[in-house]
Amino acid sequence: MSQINKIREGLSSLSSAIETIANTNKPDVPEATVNSISGNAIHGGKITLLRSTGIRDQATRTSLLVEDDQITVGKADIDNVLGDLDIENNLTIGGELKAQKLHVDELFSNQKHTTSIDFDLTSEPNLIGMQWRKKGQATKQIVWRENRFYISSDIDLHREASLKIDDITVINADSLGPTIKKSELTSVGRLTNLQADGDVNIDDFVLYDSGTMRFGIGVEAPNAQFSVASNEAEFVVDPDFDHLRVGAYTTSKLSLITDNKERLVLKEHGGIEVKGSLGVNVQYPGEDVDLQVAGSIRFADKKISVGAEVPVEGNYNLGDLQYNTKPTAGGWVGWICVESGNPGKWKKFGAIEK
Structure with a gap:
């Protein structure tokens, strides 16, 4: 059989098949009822206004992309996330973030803290605390070093504030506290009303x-x-x-x-x-004498006194002298006691030339 005859037979068979299909009646398709279509019967195509027990689709454009191990969505309104959540890039929160614990490598904030900050370390670092950094300036620090706080800058208290230990003032603007008992001061200013106990x-x-x-x-x-x-x-x-x-x-x-x-x-x-001159009961001894006495003197147990006449009262001893304060020519220098008594017995001595 030639090739042309084969083509003719093929076309004749195709024509008969088409005619058979055209003359075949369309079978009746039953109407769909609720829950009568299996999900396996749907493949591809576009379904609008999809609703199910757990899904309600009101999108007018593509908003959710589901891929293997990944979904992509522009915005999500989620009440709860169960299990761990890893975020690889930035996270912006417009409201409040509440957490039982917050673990961060660095924390940058310009907001105030309304409650205390609890540093709970799982390791044993040498330093823990806060640092302020500004380009071109030294780092400001408030850190815990082993058993004490280290502060890198000055502390400026209000003029009425003070430093306290056990709620007792130890230093304020102008004085030390009453419990300060010991000091190694090497230089102090002017002191007022200094009181010291013990050695000085x-x-x-x-x-x-x-x-x-x-x-x-x-x-x-x-x-x-x-x-x-x-x-x-x-x-x-x-x-x-x-x-x-x-x-x-x-x-x-x-x-x-x-x-x-x-x-x-x-x-x-x-x-x-x-x-110099010595005076006894004399305020200003004369410069012309070495000794000036306002009253009687006793010399070698002998009393020497002065008077205008012989003593008439008082106890006197043998050898006592009384110089005459009113000597005259032909008179006497004074009187000498020749017998002890009250006033004793006196004789004139030292005749004065007429």
Whole structure:
């Protein structure tokens, strides 16, 4: 059979099949009822206004893309997320974020905290706290170092604020607290109403020993209640029960001076030197005498007095003298007691030339 004949037969068969299909009646299709279509009977195509027990589709454009292990959606309104949630990129929250625990590597915030911040570390870092960084400036820190807080900058309190320990003020703007008992101060300003208990040491030169209740200047172990000493001399003031001792504790000369000049010198072994005029009951001794006495004197156990006449009262001893305050030519220098008594027996002595 030639090729042309084969083509003719094929076309004839196709024509017969088409005619058969055209003449075949369409079978009746039953109407769909609720829950009568299986999901397996739907494949592809577009379904609008889809509703099911758990899904309601009101979209007018493509909003949800479902792929293997991934869904893509522009906006989502979700009440609860169960299980862990990983977010690889940025997360922006317009409202409040509430969490039982928040673990972050870095926290940047310019908002205020209305409650306390609890640092609960699972490791043992050397530093924990807060840092403020600004380009070109040193980092500001409030951090915990081992057993203390470290603050890198000054602390400026309000003028009426104070530092407290156990709710007791230890430092305020102008004073130390009442519980401050010990200090290693090396320099202080002007002190007012200083009170000290116990020993006092000023530059190892002025010392007070509370045990012996003695005060010394230039001496470590004073020999009296008050002592001023140099290398070889010690001046003491030592009050006793009923008298007071003042002078040189050592074998040293003691001088009383005015105008930086010695006026009275107590020698090392007891001698006394008076430099200048000495007055007894005389406010201004005369410069022409060394000794001026306002009343009687006793010299070598002999009383020497003055008067216009022989004594008529008082006890006198043999050898006492009374100089005549009104001598005249042909008169006498005075009177001498030749027999003790009251007033004793007196004789004239020292005739004055007429």
